[in-house]
Amino acid sequence: MSDNSEVEGDTHMGTKEPQQRRRYVDMWALPGIHPSNVELLQKLKTADTNHFTTNMDVVGTVSEQDPESGDWEKSHMLGLRTDVWKADKAEMEDALDVLQNQRRTELKRQIKKSGRLSRKQQKQLDEQLAEDCVMQMDAGAIEKRRLVLKLFKTSNERTSWCGTIEQITTSEIHNSIGTGKSLLSMVVMLPRSECVTYIQQNHRTFRIPSLFTFAFYHDGRMQHVVLKRRWISVGADYEIEVGGKSIGEIDGRLFSFGSDSYLDLDPSELSENRKFVDLMTLFTASIGYHKAMRKSIDRRVKATLCGDAHCHVIEDEEIRLLHNGRAAA
Structure with missing residues (x-):
């Protein structure tokens, strides 16, 4: 089975108008003892995809709302690589x-x-x-923690990989040292995509709320996306902008057991792009881990500035993301 068997929806179909996309990302606070974990874990372990590894745990689900009927359907699962996030x-x-x-x-x-x-x-x-x-x-004293989250499309017949978001600790260290702030760096890989997408937290001197930016390659051109966390909100709320115009939002739930959020995308060409919707779903799922990721960055930076660079363990998988594809063999 192919890892990406669904229709991508990257192009407009006839004269059909773009529709709003709404997803609910339900991240569990205690995935190891969540009642649904055993069933979902078994489904993913038997899935015809090599993206779900033995060192992975189900940590949440994604439900999608039908734009016409308004009904919700549980459509995706989220897996976390526990061997690099919670090293024993x-x-x-x-x-x-x-x-x-x-x-x-x-x-x-x-x-x-x-x-x-x-x-x-x-x-x-x-x-x-x-x-x-x-x-x-x-x-x-060793800092090995790194976030690796994967999104899987699920149905009664099959389970397929839809994308991965990974923390890039090498970029985080030099960006954080240069600015004096703990700045997150992540990369998103999507099936059948020519380009990977790097999501970078940016530092602004007089603005505390987080600001992330990335460039998404779509339909032969780059779309430059800005994710602005709101100054005043009851949860982790972000405004999603493209070209200076709002195209949606991430609405974080304050009173939730885990880290739950609604992802709302207004009708546009990007809302019709399944890969972009999956990318935004992965970022939304990562938000609940940001605080712990920044603490990890602080420890890595402190060790590096003290000359204990050996305390910052860089995985081979992360090194491979830095490889020069144009280098001679």
Whole structure:
């Protein structure tokens, strides 16, 4: 089965007018013990898609409103990679072992590029290891947390991957160091899309509410999108603007057990674009994690500025996102 079997709706069909799109993103506060988790987890584990991995947990659902009847239908699930978001003690200890082995090899090569060390050289290495900050690190000092959320379309017949939003810690570190503020960076990957979409939080000196921007490639041109968090709101509310004009909003629910939000898109060419709607759904789902993500950035920046860059673990998957596709093989 293809990972994206649904009709994309990227082009206008005849003279049909664009319709409003409304989704309700229900993020669970305690996904591990949510009564629906066992059933949904089993459905995703048996799905014909390699995007749902063993280290993933169902953390929420998405319902979509029929623009004509007004009826709601539970249409999507959201999965979280728990191995990188909630690394347990054993995983942190394994990560520390890898770091310390790499550091030991690095110090050894500084003494002798290859071959066995002499007794004098071994003594020199032992002295350096005893004083080295990496070798003295505790597993709790490693910052490995990174958000990876995936959206799945569900039905009675099949389950398919609709997109992934990932935290880009490398961008977060240099942006946060340069501005003195904890700024989030994320990338969204959508099936059958030529381009990935980078979502960047921006820093403005005299404005506290969050501001995110990104460029979405659509119909042969880039659409520049601004997500402005409102100054006064009862939840995490964002105005969605394209070209300086509002095209919708994210309405966060204050009195909810988890992190729930309505995503409303006014009738437009983008509201008819299924990929854009899925992208906005992924961002909406990520909002409840933003506070914890900023705390993680603070720890990474502090470690980096103190010279303990080894405390900032960068996953191989994140490194692959930085690869130069034009580089010679």
